[in-house]
Amino acid sequence: MTQPAQVPDATHRSVDVPGGRIHLVEQGTGPLVLLVHGFPESWYSWRHQLPVLAAAGFRAVAIDVRGYGRSSKPRDIEAYRMLAHVADNVGVVRALGEETAVVVGHDWGSTIAANTALLRPDVFTAVGLLSVPYAPRNGFRPTDAFAMMGGPEEFYVSYFQRPGRAEAEIERDVRGWLAGFYGVLSGDAVPPADGGDPHFVPPGGKLSDRFPDASLPSWLGEADLDVYAHEFERTGLTGALNRYRNMDRDWEDLAAWDGAPITQPSLFIGGALDASTTWLADAIKAYPTTLPGLVSSHILDGCGHWVQQERADEVNRLLTDWLRSLPGRARP
Template identity: 80%
Template sequence: MSQPAHSPSAQALDVRHRLVDVPGARIHLVEQGSGPLVLLVHGFPESWYSWRHQLPAIAAAGFRAVAIDVRGYGRSSKPRDVAAYRMLAHVADNVAVVRALGEETAVIVGHDWGSPIAANSALLRPDVFTAVGLLSVPYSPRNGFRPTDAFARIGGTGEFYVSYFQEPGRAEAEIEPDVRAWLAGFYAGLSADTMPPVGEGSLFFVPEGGMLSDHFVGDTLPAWLSEADLDVYAGEFERTGLTGALNRYRNVDRDWEDLAAWDGAPITQPSLFIGGELDASTTWMADAIAAYPTTLPGLVSSHILNGCGHWVQQERSDVVNQLLTDWLRRGIRPAVQTG
């Protein structure tokens, strides 16, 4: 693989590591800075480390930046029960983290799966989460369609990846024999500078009788991911396996049942959205973005980054840092001034 530009290793970051108690589990987190709390929630298949560029920037802007390992990831607890990864458990984790840090409220920001986790945290506990930032995956309220039924009807050549992830052990059998290589291919496949050309297959569909990795193209790392960064991610999943991470996907129907009382509900707190122009998570959900005046009436700003893929806060860290800190200053703590 080629050697991309250097980015900080986990050991080089000036952060504090902690384990805090949450209902039935413990959550590992890292923090930097002081001031109003900003809770950062990663997606699949990542860890707190995906926020390595945002932690110092948010801290320098006058906030207490905290990035968690979502349950099932990294050094956080990994319950065996699939139902332990339902959305309600993630919301409870986030509330408990805020309390364990001695705070009453927080701004919450999420990327990929962390985006709906952050959105539902704000939706269910507006008393705790006073503002919400969503990266890559737009907010889409619960609706009348059972998720697995909807996924089964999605067009495309092959099986939709969320359907592929449903059966325990199936995706693990693909990924875990060579975690590092699989992660490299997955990250590259959704990055603007290394994703396959249109027409060469999609990482969102598994060919009949095949694997998701059948669509991986080349062996070049994206520019945002150094060999050292990949080592950090691979090291965590080689130790923990992928089951905890994949169990989030295995709760989509359970979430739909749990959240019936919030069907169609808007999030009214101040909000922010940042997506990538080349990210299918953004383009496939264009209708959700168009509905923001209704679903996110407190939206402060929305941004689509030209030529950017899925991993927005890593692919365009400087731009995302500026957008996040501007939003925090303008919409959350107007009195903060830069030096």
């Protein structure tokens, strides 16, 4: 078995939670900051943040979300519903001997972090959201909304719904697929040759049909890509993709929170060239209502989807400034 990738002075371990075991990487002492990655990544997406947050006086903990890396990978699709991820985050805090934490997420991790703060404000005292804005549950069933997008083309979330379909595309060349996916959503992406949107699958095609045939994005080295590829070659992609396959279940589970705001202190960081920022511009405009505790919101010019890796120094500064501004979080 390959050994976990290393960040100097960080500690790898796994902790028991009610739904299984969660692998985490920890660095520093002080108030707990829980870092939650997105698709298709791992704890390693926070490699630039762990040492900086530790040096700033925080206990930084980056997890492998269930279904990823060395965390548990339940067989049932239903095991990846949002309520399970919220329970995992609470379980990690408890397993670390803490009562409260700040939660910060990117991509799917942003949505998981938002719902974690929404459902468990007693545990999570503040929330940072990267790339994907908070948009409260509304009256539209997600898969119905996705089916109306793209005309004859298929939205990538719809493409991911049928078990085994996306896996068959990705797992024949995990490293190549990841390189293309990371590249096409980066700020320095090469536009698809056919001029199409890389979030949509051409009729009869594959998502990767619109990936660039080019070198890696500037923020991702060959060794970094190896870390991601080795993990997914070992685990497969089903656990990661099962998060998408629970969006309708989440919509049903969260009915009691329809339209609910997150009231804790919050932070948003997005990329100006990220479709998540442009498509969900109305969600950002609604922050005075949906995130009444918002401390600051930042759109990084020239940045794509992978903000904490593309703009590590800038994101580190924004994160540490925000964390230090929180009540009781300033470094002595």
